[in-house]
Amino acid sequence: MKNFVIIGNSAAGISAAEAIRQKDKKSKITIISEEDYHSYCRCLISYFLAGEIPEEKLVFRPEDFYKENNLNLILNKKVVKVEPKKNIIKFEDKTSLGYDMLLIATGASSKFPPDLKGLKKKGVFGLRTIRDAKEILNLVPSSSSSCILGGGLVSLKAAYGLLKRGQELKIIVKSKFVLSQMLDEKGAGLFMKKFQEAGVEIMTARDIVEILGNGDLKAVRLDSGKVIACSILVVGKGVNPNTDLIKDTQLNLDKGILVDQYMKSSIPNIFAAGDVAQTFDLVYKNSVVNALWPNAIEQGRISGLNMIGENLKYDGSMTMNSIGFFDLPAISMGITRPKNPELEELVLFDEKRNICKKFVLDKNHLVGMIAIGDISNCGVFLRLIKEGTDITSIKNELVSETFSYAKVLDLVKHKDEVFIL
Amino acid sequence: MKKLYYDVKKCLGCKSCEIACAVAHSQNKDLFKALKEEMLSLPRKKIHRSGDKNFPNSCRHCQEHPCVDACMAGALVYDQESNMVLHDEARCVGCWMCVMVCPYGSIRPNLKSKIPIRCDKCKDEDEPACVRACPTGAIIWKEADEENLLSSNKTE
Numbered sequence A: 001m002k003n004f005v006i007i008g009n010s011a012a013g014i015s016a017a018e019a020i021r022q023k024d025k026k027s028k029i030t031i032i033s034e035e036d037y038h039s040y041c042r043c044l045i046s047y048f049l050a051g052e053i054p055e056e057k058l059v060f061r062p063e064d065f066y067k068e069n070n071l072n073l074i075l076n077k078k079v080v081k082v083e084p085k086k087n088i089i090k091f092e093d094k095t096s097l098g099y100d101m102l103l104i105a106t107g108a109s110s111k112f113p114p115d116l117k118g119l120k121k122k123g124v125f126g127l128r129t130i131r132d133a134k135e136i137l138n139l140v141p142s143s144s145s146s147c148i149l150g151g152g153l154v155s156l157k158a159a160y161g162l163l164k165r166g167q168e169l170k171i172i173v174k175s176k177f178v179l180s181q182m183l184d185e186k187g188a189g190l191f192m193k194k195f196q197e198a199g200v201e202i203m204t205a206r207d208i209v210e211i212l213g214n215g216d217l218k219a220v221r222l223d224s225g226k227v228i229a230c231s232i233l234v235v236g237k238g239v240n241p242n243t244d245l246i247k248d249t250q251l252n253l254d255k256g257i258l259v260d261q262y263m264k265s266s267i268p269n270i271f272a273a274g275d276v277a278q279t280f281d282l283v284y285k286n287s288v289v290n291a292l293w294p295n296a297i298e299q300g301r302i303s304g305l306n307m308i309g310e311n312l313k314y315d316g317s318m319t320m321n322s323i324g325f326f327d328l329p330a331i332s333m334g335i336t337r338p339k340n341p342e343l344e345e346l347v348l349f350d351e352k353r354n355i356c357k358k359f360v361l362d363k364n365h366l367v368g369m370i371a372i373g374d375i376s377n378c379g380v381f382l383r384l385i386k387e388g389t390d391i392t393s394i395k396n397e398l399v400s401e402t403f404s405y406a407k408v409l410d411l412v413k414h415k416d417e418v419f420i421l
Numbered sequence B: 001m002k003k004l005y006y007d008v009k010k011c012l013g014c015k016s017c018e019i020a021c022a023v024a025h026s027q028n029k030d031l032f033k034a035l036k037e038e039m040l041s042l043p044r045k046k047i048h049r050s051g052d053k054n055f056p057n058s059c060r061h062c063q064e065h066p067c068v069d070a071c072m073a074g075a076l077v078y079d080q081e082s083n084m085v086l087h088d089e090a091r092c093v094g095c096w097m098c099v100m101v102c103p104y105g106s107i108r109p110n111l112k113s114k115i116p117i118r119c120d121k122c123k124d125e126d127e128p129a130c131v132r133a134c135p136t137g138a139i140i141w142k143e144a145d146e147e148n149l150l151s152s153n154k155t156e
Helices: A011-023 A042-049 A130-142 A153-164 A185-197 A293-307 A378-387 A392-397 B016-024 B031-035 B066-070 B097-101 B129-133 B144-154
Strands: A003-007 A028-032 A071-074 A079-083 A088-091 A096-098 A101-104 A108-110 A145-149 A168-173 A201-204 A208-212 A219-222 A227-229 A232-235 A239-241 A270-272 A277-280 A320-325 A328-334 A344-350 A355-362 A365-372 B002-007 B046-050 B053-057 B076-079 B084-087 B108-110 B115-117 B139-143
Touching (some): A003 A011, A011 A028, A011 A101, A011 A293, A042 A130, A042 A153, A101 A293, A130 A153, A145 A153, A145 A227, A153 A168, A153 A185, A153 A320, A185 A201, A185 A320, A185 A328, A185 A355, A185 A365, A277 A293, A293 B066, A320 B097, A328 A378, A378 B097, B016 B046, B016 B129, B066 B076, B066 B097, B129 B139
Parallel strands (some): A003 A028, A003 A101, A101 A270, A145 A168, A145 A232, A168 A201
Antiparallel strands (some): A088 A096, A108 A239, A219 A227, A320 A328, A328 A365, A344 A355, A355 A365, B002 B139, B046 B053, B076 B084, B108 B115
């Protein structure tokens, strides 16, 4: 019998609890969340904002999940400190809780530009929690125009949602194009066109320098001097891992909590997983936070199993994502805009059909790709990247419409048992 | 638990399995009526050609299932009893995370319905429609524990 404590009630936390419970029916498992909500998926919040799904559908595990798995759920309590020497965690309300094994899966929070004045005004939001979405929706009836700061995935999702709610919309983005982390300029152009056709104004190479209004947001001032009236501003400038609780401890910290190949922190009975954990990137070969749902689930499961004494290695994480706006889907992974001139690019760009495919090669290996419009087979490309497959023999087929898993059957690891050759 | 296997030497690439699959998953279960349905039923199985061989490809209901891990809506679930990856279409939001991670490219996005197209082994029938439709016996519907026997064929 052990006492497992998991801080965080999202992908990594839930996945770890499931992994522990599958093998250990007896030990006590406590899950702590500072929010007052069942397991809900943050990635779905924008769908809720857009009115595409009802609130119930944000929940990704059945209603009786905690009871069925005998999990002790503590909601509405914020952990402010971990004390590894005493094996306890401290809550905001000064109470504390002991643990034998601790998983920190506290996720991340919306990042706001530190120098921007007026962030506290009513009407300024991040889009990270269900509370954010509800507060935005509360303002929608009394607002006619909204601004979005940033051109990343969350920004565009917020823009898309607010557009569906009838808002007049402007996106202010510092880069020359949107989705610059995920796509290249040409690919992003296909999405910019879609947004512009829907009436959204995208102001590139611009920034907000001041948020105006007395208490309530009234307008934003751009670096060009222009003032834009709006009563909702969503700031999508990325996220910061929630690491405050390990300040002043011996836990190694960079941008996120540093973990080894077993998802273990620098203290043997403390693990970290999900958006708060910094892991080895399989493509870039360095240590980064790759905040993404599938990564969090896998890291959670491996942490959970290792917390009960198994010795599972985590190969590493990868940057990747899947998006879709106005019926145009896109998936990208790994290196999409190579800076190293030695990397080779294979590109197919068909503006008429809204199709873009780009493969980035490091000698004989695939290290990244973008697919827009036609996203089939992306999982096969992911496999080729992860396995470091030598793709010399199929290089010319990558961008072809006839590409399929069958073309790489002889190249991938693990022979396929379903085919009798 | 029965699984689908493919004798590649016998597959002519005639796509009878694709048509049978699309019809079996249509509203009317009839080819000509199915063609007129508002949301065209698409095959869950596709024949891929490589070299001079044809490879039927569909969901393998993997025991390690990256698609289930990637599904942020909780729509894909691995059912321990039937050993199948089940899909709750009502929960699906069409985010295509499953397409992003399927190592076989077996999950195809239906961009119209925003629902991924995956083999469900015709779970309410005695055997999958593709098995019945294959004119050469290239699609084999067998208990999974016969795998060893099958893999020994491979090396012949």
